Amino acid sequence: MGDPSRVGEARRLAADVAARLGFDAIQSGRLAVVVNELGNNLLRHAVGGRLLIGARTIGDGVAIELISMDQGPGIADIQTSMRDGHSTAGSAGQGLGAMQRMADDFDIHSRAGEGTLILARFYRERDSRGGARRLPGFAVGAICLAAPGERVSGDGWSVSINGGTAEVMVADGLGHGPDAAAAADAALHAFDQPRPPGADRFIEHAHKALRGTRGAAIAMARLDAEAGRIRFAGAGNVIGRILSGVTDRTLLTQNGTAGVQLRTNVQEQEIEWPAHALLLLFSDGVQSRWQLDEPSLLQRDPALVAAFVIWKFCRGRDDATVVVIRRAET
The missing domain is CATH 3.60.40.10 (PPM-type phosphatase domain)
Known part of the structure; x- marks a missing residue:
């Protein structure tokens, strides 16, 4: 992920996957924002960054998953980094907190000096209240x-x-x-x-x-x-x-x-x-x-x-x- 053009490439790939799987415009927009944030974070902060984009069935529904992984430098204090306004690179610092709100499922693991993993998942199917429909079991x-x-x-x-x-x-x-x-x-x-x-x-x-x-x-x-x-x-x-x-x-x-x-x-x-x-x-x-x-x-x-x-x-x-x-x- 060392080339800035790869962020646009990832965004286009995610948009194509979302269109083929029937995600609506609002879901596709949220997905595009998170792909952009993850890609730019890898460019600005990380060494050896990689962004995976995939889709899978969950019961009779479909989800798109984004996984960002890098080899460092890692995040010393994840909770502080999740707060809006926190930045270590002079940016607006809205990234991690905004991604957590936009994704249906969000998880992060990081260790200072070793690197960071981030998962963001988006469900196509929604429940009667508009939330993501997850399956028990x-x-x-x-x-x-x-x-x-x-x-x-x-x-x-x-x-x-x-x-x-x-x-x-x-x-x-x-x-x-x-x-x-x-x-x-x-x-x-x-x-x-x-x-x-x-x-x-x-x-x-x-x-x-x-x-x-x-x-x-x-x-x-x-x-x-x-x-x-x-x-x-x-x-x-x-x-x-x-x-x-x-x-x-x-x-x-x-x-x-x-x-x-x-x-x-x-x-x-x-x-x-x-x-x-x-x-x-x-x-x-x-x-x-x-x-x-x-x-x-x-x-x-x-x-x-x-x-x-x-x-x-x-x-x-x-x-x-x-x-x-x-x-x-x-």
Whole structure:
């Protein structure tokens, strides 16, 4: 984000996404202002800045998400910086506070000397009072990035929520580029269509569905909020982690590649899901061994947690995906 022209480019991209998804003029205007503020903040204040713009379905609705990340200098006092009129660069100082008011969801994490993450989310669907229509049950956040130099990601992810249960799947097509994306798309199609119940049986089902592609590493988890249990299965190097203030458990998949070679009788694990724990699934574009040294992040928006993992632990040479899910606050 070192070139001022990139701010206008980001604003035009966000406007195009909003128009294609049917956001109204007021929502699109708020989105444009926040894109502009985030981009200019990266130019004025940050080193190694990056602005991500994405959209995803939430239930039967749609949201656009903006994530700003940089490598420093960070914000020493976030609460002071959120006040209107505060500025460290001689500007009007309206940025962070204005962004928080304009976005439907807003979250920020920063550490002096290390950098800053900012999330701003905008919902298309509104409730009867004009506010954002959020769904109860589970909170989900995800980042899916293409490998450097590629226009499409060879990873894919999807979440299906039904009352107090949720199913989440991540697929990592072998290699990267269009052929890897085709394999991930085949896994997504298998997940979104009628399929056998159970994580283990889904992996076997996906293995058949991916024949004829270059294959993919794949993992699926079924979360039961009431029972506090997770059933998990997979093949290849998609990894799961359960994280809380007292729990850090890694969920490993078996050897194999869906669509190419898979051991018969896929094994399914059943694991306790503590009430405040996060489930993370991530592809091998993210380092396999890392520690979350920011315990306060466990209480933040799952999209900000996913961004933190990408920010700190992305290998930077392959497609990278992180999906984070927790029970939503009631």
